[in-house]
Amino acid sequence: MNPRTLPLRALLFLGLWHAGRRSLASAPELQDQPKKIAVVGAGIGGTSAAFYLRQEFGAGVKIDVFEPGDVGGRLATVRIGDHEYETGGAVIHPLNLHMKHFIEKLGIPPRTNVPSKMAIFDGKELTFVESDWFIVNFLRMLWRFGFSYIRMHMWVESVLDKFMRIYQYQQYGYTFSSVDKLLHAMGGDAFLTMLNQTLEETMMDEGFSQVFLNDIVAPIARVNYGQSVRINGFVGAVSLAGADPGLWAVDGGNKRVCSGLLYNSKSELIAARVTSISLKVRPSKTGNTASFYEVSYVGEAGSAHSLYDIVVIATPLHQGKSDIAFSGFSPPIPSHYPGRYHQTVSTLVHGMLDMSYLGTTQPASEFTVSDILTKDSKDSVINSLSSLDPVHIPQGYKRPPASQTKVWKVFSPKPLSQEQLRDMFLSWDSVSETQWLAYPSYSPPHRNTPPFILHDRLYYLNAVEWAASAMEMSSISARNVALLAHHRWHQQVGNIDQEDLHTRLRGEL
Numbered sequence: 001m002n003p004r005t006l007p008l009r010a011l012l013f014l015g016l017w018h019a020g021r022r023s024l025a026s027a028p029e030l031q032d033q034p035k036k037i038a039v040v041g042a043g044i045g046g047t048s049a050a051f052y053l054r055q056e057f058g059a060g061v062k063i064d065v066f067e068p069g070d071v072g073g074r075l076a077t078v079r080i081g082d083h084e085y086e087t088g089g090a091v092i093h094p095l096n097l098h099m100k101h102f103i104e105k106l107g108i109p110p111r112t113n114v115p116s117k118m119a120i121f122d123g124k125e126l127t128f129v130e131s132d133w134f135i136v137n138f139l140r141m142l143w144r145f146g147f148s149y150i151r152m153h154m155w156v157e158s159v160l161d162k163f164m165r166i167y168q169y170q171q172y173g174y175t176f177s178s179v180d181k182l183l184h185a186m187g188g189d190a191f192l193t194m195l196n197q198t199l200e201e202t203m204m205d206e207g208f209s210q211v212f213l214n215d216i217v218a219p220i221a222r223v224n225y226g227q228s229v230r231i232n233g234f235v236g237a238v239s240l241a242g243a244d245p246g247l248w249a250v251d252g253g254n255k256r257v258c259s260g261l262l263y264n265s266k267s268e269l270i271a272a273r274v275t276s277i278s279l280k281v282r283p284s285k286t287g288n289t290a291s292f293y294e295v296s297y298v299g300e301a302g303s304a305h306s307l308y309d310i311v312v313i314a315t316p317l318h319q320g321k322s323d324i325a326f327s328g329f330s331p332p333i334p335s336h337y338p339g340r341y342h343q344t345v346s347t348l349v350h351g352m353l354d355m356s357y358l359g360t361t362q363p364a365s366e367f368t369v370s371d372i373l374t375k376d377s378k379d380s381v382i383n384s385l386s387s388l389d390p391v392h393i394p395q396g397y398k399r400p401p402a403s404q405t406k407v408w409k410v411f412s413p414k415p416l417s418q419e420q421l422r423d424m425f426l427s428w429d430s431v432s433e434t435q436w437l438a439y440p441s442y443s444p445p446h447r448n449t450p451p452f453i454l455h456d457r458l459y460y461l462n463a464v465e466w467a468a469s470a471m472e473m474s475s476i477s478a479r480n481v482a483l484l485a486h487h488r489w490h491q492q493v494g495n496i497d498q499e500d501l502h503t504r505l506r507g508e509l
Helices: 008-017 044-057 097-106 134-145 148-163 165-171 179-195 199-205 210-225 233-241 255-264 418-424 461-466 471-489 501-508
Strands: 036-040 062-066 077-080 083-086 118-121 126-129 268-270 272-283 289-299 302-308 310-313 325-327 341-353 371-374 384-387 406-412 425-440 453-455 458-460
Touching: 036 044, 036 289, 036 302, 044 062, 044 097, 044 255, 044 310, 044 461, 044 471, 062 272, 077 341, 077 425, 083 406, 097 255, 097 471, 118 210, 134 148, 134 210, 148 165, 148 179, 148 210, 148 233, 165 179, 165 471, 179 233, 179 461, 199 210, 199 233, 210 233, 210 371, 210 384, 272 302, 289 310, 310 461, 310 471, 341 418, 418 425, 425 461, 458 461, 458 471, 461 471
Parallel strands: 036 062, 036 310, 062 268, 118 371, 272 325, 310 458
Antiparallel strands: 077 083, 118 126, 272 289, 289 302, 341 406, 341 425, 371 384, 384 406, 453 458
16 A cells, blocks of 8 residues: 555554664664753743653653743733633634643543634724624625635645644654754645745735735734734644634643643753753763753752753743853853744733723623624734633633623733723723733744754753744754664664654555
8 A cells, every 4th residue: 555645644553563773774782771851941842842852852851841930831821710711822722733732641521521712803993703603603704705715724734734633643653853954844835835935925925805814814913822823833723723613622731731741751850940051071881971961040949050961951042031052052042042032911901891892782692702803903902802601610610691791811022001901891899911922923034943953962841932933843853862862872873853754654554
């Protein structure tokens, strides 16, 4: 049977059947395993990296994970009243295979689904309100945009089909030394082109109208990345995938995945902020010299430092996100890479919505919309307004209508003033504000994507965020970096930067 004739998802299952057959080629004799590995950051990227590093290097290596804040990073919850609510990364796509694998491995159930409805707001009035009936929504979209909405989902599906190739590569132990090479393995030159042009340019080349982009695509980009259709085409496609059906979340909060991965990896959590990483050379028992990375950090007990064979940095090396100093490296490693992180303010309000803010006369008791997206206009001072459900859905729970006090999440580019809150809400009894530098400012072309490999055994996981920032992208990068660290340690160069998986599979079959 020729594997080229098999659909991609069949090949993925075939890859799972081959689990454990790490290399399709004979590997060179393995040298001693590393003794100590450091991971800097305990968000989804860092904890995924610890999980995959343990998987690659086995039980003998000591893995330390440094985190000065809460485990979970940009996955976080806040307690309001008797319940906790998601304030960071909220939804996961049904085709995010790493995230699905994590919750199955950890035994964490997905959150109970609560049906939702969407509306679009132009800053003055609601221009679209989703119906409870699929056929009504379909006819409305057909009347206004022709088949553009269906074509958008088909286009996103074609991107996702290429995206899913990375799982096949990783299942067979393939890894890539740069973001560009990883993207090329997924989608060839097309993905690199998307990375260096705007979503607007990408979709207009596909035949979508400016009206459709303004009315449908821009609101989706604003709710997911707080930016316009001038983000790069690749992250734009990732954003539009967030409009697909079947999105899910983790019962009790998405941050539980990070805590579970940390526990499962048998890593030691060190509650400290890493201040510097230095290259050190020490004599070895063979009489030669060996190089190590000295990680200096500050915790409640004061300053300390430790030597490591391998270091994975899983926190952004950008202005406002990190101040790690690097010394002893040639060429020098910068503390900050070019580009900036985009600010999104997440404000959770336990209050009663003022329906007049939305420019509608519909009674609040009948308003059951849960997600209000906004157009990119001068009148839109917020990016979105959503009715939140608890991270654990109690039995018999039903989302209350807008006539009742409940928790709303407002995404905005700046903190909300008291006047803006009064415009949106008739009353409130609590406000919780989180200012996130959650993802990069995606203004293509971005020609200075940071490398995965900072030095011989020093890796940078968050480089992938400059293609797209998402929980699954971090998990993909974590596995890529773990494989990269393993193969480079054991000099298995045949598994690095190769795109001949189909050819080698054909030989195996």
